[in-house]
Amino acid sequence: xxxxxLYLAVGLPSFVALVGILVNVGYFVALNSRITxxxxxxxxxxxxxxxxxxxxxxxxxxxxxxxxxxxxxxxDTLLGKVVEIDNRLIRVEDRLKLNP
Numbered sequence: 778x779x780x781x782x783l784y785l786a787v788g789l790p791s792f793v794a795l796v797g798i799l800v801n802v803g804y805f806v807a808l809n810s811r812i813t814x815x816x817x818x819x820x821x822x823x824x825x826x827x828x829x830x831x832x833x834x835x836x837x838x839x840x841x842x843x844x845x846x847x848x849x850x851x852x853d854t855l856l857g858k859v860v861e862i863d864n865r866l867i868r869v870e871d872r873l874k875l876n877p
Contacts, residue, residue: 778786
């Protein structure tokens with residue numbers, strides 16, 4: 778075996794292994810950048826959805842608060858009418874007791 782054959786027998790597989798390692802590193806770097814890009818896009822979409830959901834929840838809360846306030850006002854009005862009718866009934870009962 779000559780020196781050239783020895784160098785080719787040892788050097789060529791080593792060179793091919795080195796090139797394979799470098800190609801794999803390149804693939805990992807490219808894959809890492811794609812994953813990072815995907816992660817940032819997902820983060821922006823999630824934050825967009827969160828803000829839209831917060832806006833809708835706030836809108837729903839304000840509408841429900843307005844309806845509850847309206848119902849409270851109507852309840853107070855009805856309660857006032859019941860008290861008024863009760864007072865009138867008490868006066869009618871008192872008149873009936875005085876005039877047998």
